[in-house]
Amino acid sequence: MGKVLVLFDSAGGNTRAMAELVAEGAGEISAIEVRLKTVEEATPDDVGWCDGIAVGSPTNMGVLSWKMKRFWDDAMRPHWMKVDGKIGCAFSSSGGWGGGAELACQSILTVLMNFGFLVFGVTDYAAPMMTAHYGAIAAREPRAEAEKAACRLLGKRLAEWVALYADRRDDQHPVGKPDRMMPG
Amino acid sequence: MGKVLVLFDSAGGNTRAMAELVAEGAGEISAIEVRLKTVEEATPDDVGWCDGIAVGSPTNMGVLSWKMKRFWDDAMRPHWMKVDGKIGCAFSSSGGWGGGAELACQSILTVLMNFGFLVFGVTDYAAPMMTAHYGAIAAREPRAEAEKAACRLLGKRLAEWVALYADRRDDQHPVGKPDRMMPG
Amino acid sequence: MGKVLVLFDSAGGNTRAMAELVAEGAGEISAIEVRLKTVEEATPDDVGWCDGIAVGSPTNMGVLSWKMKRFWDDAMRPHWMKVDGKIGCAFSSSGGWGGGAELACQSILTVLMNFGFLVFGVTDYAAPMMTAHYGAIAAREPRAEAEKAACRLLGKRLAEWVALYADRRDDQHPVGKPDRMMPG
Amino acid sequence: MGKVLVLFDSAGGNTRAMAELVAEGAGEISAIEVRLKTVEEATPDDVGWCDGIAVGSPTNMGVLSWKMKRFWDDAMRPHWMKVDGKIGCAFSSSGGWGGGAELACQSILTVLMNFGFLVFGVTDYAAPMMTAHYGAIAAREPRAEAEKAACRLLGKRLAEWVALYADRRDDQHPVGKPDRMMPG
Numbered sequence: 001m002g003k004v005l006v007l008f009d010s011a012g013g014n015t016r017a018m019a020e021l022v023a024e025g026a027g028e029i030s031a032i033e034v035r036l037k038t039v040e041e042a043t044p045d046d047v048g049w050c051d052g053i054a055v056g057s058p059t060n061m062g063v064l065s066w067k068m069k070r071f072w073d074d075a076m077r078p079h080w081m082k083v084d085g086k087i088g089c090a091f092s093s094s095g096g097w098g099g100g101a102e103l104a105c106q107s108i109l110t111v112l113m114n115f116g117f118l119v120f121g122v123t124d125y126a127a128p129m130m131t132a133h134y135g136a137i138a139a140r141e142p143r144a145e146a147e148k149a150a151c152r153l154l155g156k157r158l159a160e161w162v163a164l165y166a167d168r169r170d171d172q173h174p175v176g177k178p179d180r181m182m183p184g
Numbered sequence: 185m186g187k188v189l190v191l192f193d194s195a196g197g198n199t200r201a202m203a204e205l206v207a208e209g210a211g212e213i214s215a216i217e218v219r220l221k222t223v224e225e226a227t228p229d230d231v232g233w234c235d236g237i238a239v240g241s242p243t244n245m246g247v248l249s250w251k252m253k254r255f256w257d258d259a260m261r262p263h264w265m266k267v268d269g270k271i272g273c274a275f276s277s278s279g280g281w282g283g284g285a286e287l288a289c290q291s292i293l294t295v296l297m298n299f300g301f302l303v304f305g306v307t308d309y310a311a312p313m314m315t316a317h318y319g320a321i322a323a324r325e326p327r328a329e330a331e332k333a334a335c336r337l338l339g340k341r342l343a344e345w346v347a348l349y350a351d352r353r354d355d356q357h358p359v360g361k362p363d364r365m366m367p368g
Numbered sequence: 369m370g371k372v373l374v375l376f377d378s379a380g381g382n383t384r385a386m387a388e389l390v391a392e393g394a395g396e397i398s399a400i401e402v403r404l405k406t407v408e409e410a411t412p413d414d415v416g417w418c419d420g421i422a423v424g425s426p427t428n429m430g431v432l433s434w435k436m437k438r439f440w441d442d443a444m445r446p447h448w449m450k451v452d453g454k455i456g457c458a459f460s461s462s463g464g465w466g467g468g469a470e471l472a473c474q475s476i477l478t479v480l481m482n483f484g485f486l487v488f489g490v491t492d493y494a495a496p497m498m499t500a501h502y503g504a505i506a507a508r509e510p511r512a513e514a515e516k517a518a519c520r521l522l523g524k525r526l527a528e529w530v531a532l533y534a535d536r537r538d539d540q541h542p543v544g545k546p547d548r549m550m551p552g
Numbered sequence: 553m554g555k556v557l558v559l560f561d562s563a564g565g566n567t568r569a570m571a572e573l574v575a576e577g578a579g580e581i582s583a584i585e586v587r588l589k590t591v592e593e594a595t596p597d598d599v600g601w602c603d604g605i606a607v608g609s610p611t612n613m614g615v616l617s618w619k620m621k622r623f624w625d626d627a628m629r630p631h632w633m634k635v636d637g638k639i640g641c642a643f644s645s646s647g648g649w650g651g652g653a654e655l656a657c658q659s660i661l662t663v664l665m666n667f668g669f670l671v672f673g674v675t676d677y678a679a680p681m682m683t684a685h686y687g688a689i690a691a692r693e694p695r696a697e698a699e700k701a702a703c704r705l706l707g708k709r710l711a712e713w714v715a716l717y718a719d720r721r722d723d724q725h726p727v728g729k730p731d732r733m734m735p736g
């Protein structure tokens with residue numbers, strides 16, 4: 001049974017709200033176990049446990065928060081070269097559109113790639129004019145349904161890749177599923 | 185008199201709409217000459233002419249368009265090491281929020297840095313929950329006033345830096361101007 | 369049988385030399401079919417055919433070349449949303465160390481992520497002080513054995529992920545293989 | 553008299569060695585005052601003091617270290633929107649070539665852009681096949697003369713931009729100086 005970890009840092013609750021939606025989306029795929037942990041609660045065992053991980057951080061100066069960075073720099077360092085091959089993705093909440101949330105996601109993906117993870121974004125749209133090509137983003141709290149849908153879609157896609165690649169369930173390949181939304 | 189070039193590629197008109205707003209914003213600063221050119225029209229002479237440049241591209245797969253890239257790869261290559269020190273910024277229109285517009289701006293800034301340009305983003309907000317920290321972005325056409333304001337603000341800031349650094353007009357330093365909007 | 373495509377653009381032969389080494393490395397894993405194609409030769413069918421892809425480009429202004437970009441912008445656009453889930457990685461040759469090869473790799477990975485690919489770098493070292501954490505890089509032609517080894521290692525790792533995830537050969541998971549080189 | 557701050561974090565001494573070389577390079581330009589500070593020593597007053605800043609960090613997982621990040625996230629946050637317009641650049645030491653030093657520099661530049669700084673890289677070469685297009689990088693300690701030269705060149709260029717733009721010394725524009733090295 002595929003295992004998904006949603007790991008996040010949140011200062012004011014916005015990234016936490018995203019994390020809960022990502023976890024909810026992962027839960028839409030059957031037979032996937034989902035854990036939701038703050039960066040304070042999480043340990044390297046949680047990372048070791050999972051097949052796929054979604055990492056969320058507030059957008060702080062266009063890069064993941066120092067607390068989330070410290071987790072990977074310090075706590076995870078002894079596990080480097082031992083956790084390669086997990087599937088990873090990112091999400092981030094910034095103060096506004098154009099505020100660096102995509103770049104913060106990119107910095108998270110850079111960290112995950114350093115650990116040998118295979119990282120991805122979502123091709124399809126969660127709502128008209130709302131996607132998560134390099135991770136899910138929100139301006140502050142995800143309030144509009146479109147922003148919530150992007151978070152759920154990221155979690156769902158993570159669970160699908162875990163189901164396909166870790167659990168070898170061919171029916172979970174997203175290509176061919178009928179409900180994917182094109183832009184427009 | 186400071187010179188600003190707004191150089192853009194546009195497939196369907198969205199990035200063109202942004203470019204016009206960026207040029208409009210640059211025009212808000214007195215004694216700044218503004219040129220607006222498509223990537224097909226522009227020549228290296230236009231780049232050589234300007235003190236500051238805003239480069240816009242559709243977000244194509246998260247990176248500037250191949251046509252804009254070709255301009256810098258091919259037409260501008262003979263001028264490399266001869267145009268250092270200009271001031272640069274970026275803007276991009278994507279198919280939706282989370283669609284890579286920030287990453288496309290980053291790729292434009294990478295190209296500009298390669299030419300020795302000093303690149304910047306805008307700290308202040310153009311409207312509540314709308315900024316241009318790494319360039320101005322829009323989902324499709326900038327339609328909402330907030331998105332339009334972000335484009336204008338980018339152009340204005342570019343003109344301010346040009347006025348300050350190329351024209352040495354100390355009164356144009358944005359720090360200290362009374363009209364800057366904080367997030368929130 | 370897992371299929372690997374090595375797709376590259378090369379102006380002066382340096383990226384071509386890297387591509388041949390990447391292909392050679394992929395061939396170190398048994399039962400993997402490897403195709404080597406220039407961006408002029410390749411068609412979307414080649415991309416559709418493969419389970420994993422390594423994309424190489426000269427470092428042109430810190431970003432993939434316009435010719436490689438055009439392939440994904442134009443030729444591949446109609447196939448968007450139809451090729452998700454392939455495994456991807458990048459390589460690039462620049463004019464010198466510090467010349468942007470890592471950033472060019474990052475721009476390639478951004479493009480591949482846009483297509484829904486799962487992208488990766490290599491954790492282990494190819495030689496003392498030589499790795500490929502975000503793709504294989506070289507200053508001009510890969511001449512030193514260390515640089516050649518990094519290219520081969522990238523290709524080998526790609527083939528391992530393809531063997532593991534597309535062909536479901538558990539024995540090919542790199543974690544646990546005895547020959548991985550730590551830094552130092 | 554132009555003021556340059558070289559601010560760095562260093563775990564094992566490699567980034568410190570780079571910082572000293574960057575400071576040395578800045579000192580090659582007359583009438584520039586240079587301060588060298590670790591991230592533990594520095595305060596926001598140091599940042600407020602300077603006209604130009606070079607920020608260095610070990611490459612930790614492809615991104616600036618959490619300690620350097622914390623400085624900008626926490627100590628500098630109250631000064632956001634008050635320090636726009638300074639000139640910035642980056643340097644980083646990684647465990648090996650291809651280890652993420654360019655990406656770590658990029659993450660530093662992202663942070664600096666967030667504060668409204670104008671960031672730059674160096675076009676010219678410091679030695680054959682060694683440049684600093686997006687910041688100075690080294691694999692571990694900068695030992696070879698070429699790597700040392702890249703650090704010095706970055707510091708020198710920073711001092712030149714400060715002399716030109718903050719001190720308005722037209723003779724310091726690097727374009728036109730006779731000693732610039734082309735690739736090759």
